[in-house]
Amino acid sequence: xxxxxxxxxxxxxxxxxxxxxxxxxxxxxxxxxxxxxxxxxxxxxxxxxxxxxxxxxxxxxxxxxxxxxxxxxxxxxxxxxxxxxxxxxxxxxxxxxxxxxxxxxxxxxxxxxxxxxxxxxxxxxxxxxxxxxxxxxxxxxxxxxxxxxxxxxxxxxxxxxxxxxxxxxxxxxxxxxxxxxxxxxxxxxxxxxxxxxxxxxxxxxxxxxxxxxxxxxxxxxxxxxxxxxxxxxxxxxxxxxxxxxxxxxxxxxxxxxxxxxxxxxxxxxxxxxxxxxxxxx
Amino acid sequence: xxxxxxxxxxxxxxxxxxxxxxxxxxxxxxxxxxxxxxxxxxxxxxxxxxxxxxxxxxxxxxxxxxxxxxxxxxxxxxxxxxxxxxxxxxxxxxxxxxxxxxxxxxxxxxxxxxxxxxxxxxxxxxxxxxxxxxxxxxxxxxxxxxxxxxxxxxxxxxxxxxxxxxxxxxxxxxxxxxxxxxxxxxxxxxxxxxxxxxxxxxxxxxxxxxxxxxxxxxxxxxxxxxxxxxxxxxxxxxxxxxxxxxxxxxxxxxxxxxxxxxxxxxxxxxxxxxxxxxxxx
DNA sequence: TCCGGTTGTCCATTATAATGTACATTTGCT
DNA sequence: AGCAAATGTACATTATAATGGACAACCGGA
Numbered sequence: 001x002x003x004x005x006x007x008x009x010x011x012x013x014x015x016x017x018x019x020x021x022x023x024x025x026x027x028x029x030x031x032x033x034x035x036x037x038x039x040x041x042x043x044x045x046x047x048x049x050x051x052x053x054x055x056x057x058x059x060x061x062x063x064x065x066x067x068x069x070x071x072x073x074x075x076x077x078x079x080x081x082x083x084x085x086x087x088x089x090x091x092x093x094x095x096x097x098x099x100x101x102x103x104x105x106x107x108x109x110x111x112x113x114x115x116x117x118x119x120x121x122x123x124x125x126x127x128x129x130x131x132x133x134x135x136x137x138x139x140x141x142x143x144x145x146x147x148x149x150x151x152x153x154x155x156x157x158x159x160x161x162x163x164x165x166x167x168x169x170x171x172x173x174x175x176x177x178x179x180x181x182x183x184x185x186x187x188x189x190x191x192x193x194x195x196x197x198x199x200x201x202x203x204x205x206x207x208x209x210x211x212x213x214x215x216x217x218x219x220x221x222x223x224x225x226x227x228x229x230x231x232x233x234x235x236x237x238x239x240x241x242x243x244x245x246x247x248x249x250x251x252x253x254x255x256x257x258x259x260x261x262x263x264x265x266x267x268x269x270x271x272x273x274x275x276x277x278x279x280x281x
Numbered sequence: 282x283x284x285x286x287x288x289x290x291x292x293x294x295x296x297x298x299x300x301x302x303x304x305x306x307x308x309x310x311x312x313x314x315x316x317x318x319x320x321x322x323x324x325x326x327x328x329x330x331x332x333x334x335x336x337x338x339x340x341x342x343x344x345x346x347x348x349x350x351x352x353x354x355x356x357x358x359x360x361x362x363x364x365x366x367x368x369x370x371x372x373x374x375x376x377x378x379x380x381x382x383x384x385x386x387x388x389x390x391x392x393x394x395x396x397x398x399x400x401x402x403x404x405x406x407x408x409x410x411x412x413x414x415x416x417x418x419x420x421x422x423x424x425x426x427x428x429x430x431x432x433x434x435x436x437x438x439x440x441x442x443x444x445x446x447x448x449x450x451x452x453x454x455x456x457x458x459x460x461x462x463x464x465x466x467x468x469x470x471x472x473x474x475x476x477x478x479x480x481x482x483x484x485x486x487x488x489x490x491x492x493x494x495x496x497x498x499x500x501x502x503x504x505x506x507x508x509x510x511x512x513x514x515x516x517x518x519x520x521x522x523x524x525x526x527x528x529x530x531x532x533x534x535x536x537x538x539x540x541x542x543x544x545x546x547x548x549x550x551x552x553x554x555x556x557x558x559x560x561x562x
Numbered sequence: 563t564c565c566g567g568t569t570g571t572c573c574a575t576t577a578t579a580a581t582g583t584a585c586a587t588t589t590g591c592t
Numbered sequence: 593a594g595c596a597a598a599t600g601t602a603c604a605t606t607a608t609a610a611t612g613g614a615c616a617a618c619c620g621g622a
Contacts, residue, residue: 034580036609037580038322038355038359038362039358039362042379056599058598059598059599067580068581069581069603070579072600072601073581074319074580077317077319078319081319082419087390091600094387095383095387098323100388101330101384102384103381103382103387104425105329105376106375106378106380106381106384108333137378142382160382160386315576315610318610337569339568339569340569350572351609351611
């Protein structure tokens with residue numbers, strides 16, 4: 001089987017729009033590399049997702065640091081395919097219908113959604129806290145679904161928002177299948193800088209990852225705010241990899257008071273989900 | 282303002298995977314055109330959506346009639362971007378997470394979903410029939426959401442399935458903003474061939490389109506099966522264009538017996554949705 | 563076992579896509 | 593109004609992406 005040799009090697013995710021802007025030249029004498037259309041295209045799409053609002057092609061070009069002419073051409077191509085749509089005034093564009101349809105097809109195939117919703121429902125009912133279903137998007141952490149608890153306070157991250165992996169409890173679980181080196185290559189260095197300004201030592205992070213993998217859980221006082229405690233447990237696929245997490249965000253006193261109960265509820269829900277997120281046929 | 286001149290002209294949708302396969306040469310002496318990577322990429326994605334199951338790159342190449350080497354390269358690029366994912370055994374690939382996230386972002390921006398769900402709920406409650414929310418996907422008709430009625434019988438089309446526009450009641454409404462010529466250019470000629478094998482005269486179709494636009498409704502005995510009557514009404518956006526339809530699929534006797542009632546329920550729901558499917562900010 | 567069909571890999575060739583640049587047009591300020 | 597900045601368009605250049613093929617590995621029957 002040749003998958004491992006070639007397919008595997010290509011699976012490496014490049015940090016995309018993090019450090020590899022089209023700098024004219026890194027070393028003098030080396031001509032600047034041309035970006036590939038497809039990569040640029042998805043860079044544009046991701047950028048629009050982050051912005052959450054329609055933008056002009058020119059604006060996009062400037063902000064992602066890509067040549068204007070290239071962006072205009074790509075935007076037109078994407079419009080033709082209904083991957084982008086004219087939205088708002090002034091020729092602003094945003095994500096298009098095609099993406100909605102493709103996303104729906106993905107969801108149907110790996111339909112964790114339904115079960116996921118039920119799991120969050122259950123957790124929220126049993127704990128009255130805010131429950132989330134999280135995954136990796138490239139080298140970031142992302143909240144896929146959320147069920148607000150009885151007293152919803154300001155949550156660190158909204159659904160669909162990309163957040164550095166080290167900032168989150170779930171992050172410890174989501175990279176557990178990687179080797180130390182892979183983890184270091186995978187997470188952009190600047191993501192170890194916490195919102196407080198402090199730097200988290202990568203070794204400490206990795207130690208937490210290993211610990212979390214053994215216990216099948218990770219909890220800590222949130223790094224992002226100063227008043228919540230976060231609980232995360234892994235959702236495991238058929239190949240025993242952590243493909244997602246269920247997590248709970250609770251006020252600190254509350255979280256500590258119900259520590260064992262909350263964890264057991266999470267684990268029960270995760271157990272029901274685990275093994276499911278696989279292909280239908 | 283330059284939007285109209287250039288952006289407008291580019292908005293034309295090419296019939297994509299319908300008649301423009303990479304034929305080696307149309308006229309002898311004209312070199313075969315190379316397909317653009319981006320177009321091929323979305324051709325692959327659309328193909329996977331239709332198949333609804335993971336496929337091998339080679340298989341994809343053969344079926345969409347694209348060079349193998351090209352497909353392999355694109356598939357690898359898409360895997361790198363998590364637009365495709367390895368799924369199933371043997372290096373089969375399917376739509377990836379990235380698409381799910383992008384689709385979710387689209388949905389959040391134009392969130393007809395919530396209101397749409399409510400509308401379908403209401404229709405299903407009032408009529409006990411199967412209700413659908415439909416749109417155009419390129420030059421095809423597609424069911425976006427569906428709420429099965431009290432006695433769900435075999436529905437013509439599943440959610441997410443592409444169907445020729447002329448086969449559907451909604452199709453009459455969805456192309457109403459186009460000129461006669463635009464309609465003819467837009468709909469692939471072979472789509473006027475009905476499932477029965479008969480051909481629908483394009484002029485008749487256009488006449489029905491115009492009639493439907495005036496009345497703000499279209500109903501007929503289904504072309505796809507022999508026992509249902511279909512009702513469709515337009516959902517109008519801020520620019521007074523039909524961007525979607527609400528429709529009802531009922532057993533024929535039943536549909537005729539409640540004709541006025543069903544239509545009024547549909548129109549009430551569509552009225553509440555109309556104007557909504559616009560950008561948030 | 564052998565053999566045809568399928569699948570994945572590799573590479574040279576050349577059509578063309580991504581880019582830089584210059585120009586045109588609009589917008590927002592003063 | 594008048595100017596600067598922002599935005600859209602057009603085009604030539606060249607790095608490279610899409611392609612066709614040749615090869616190797618694998619599979620499923622006779």
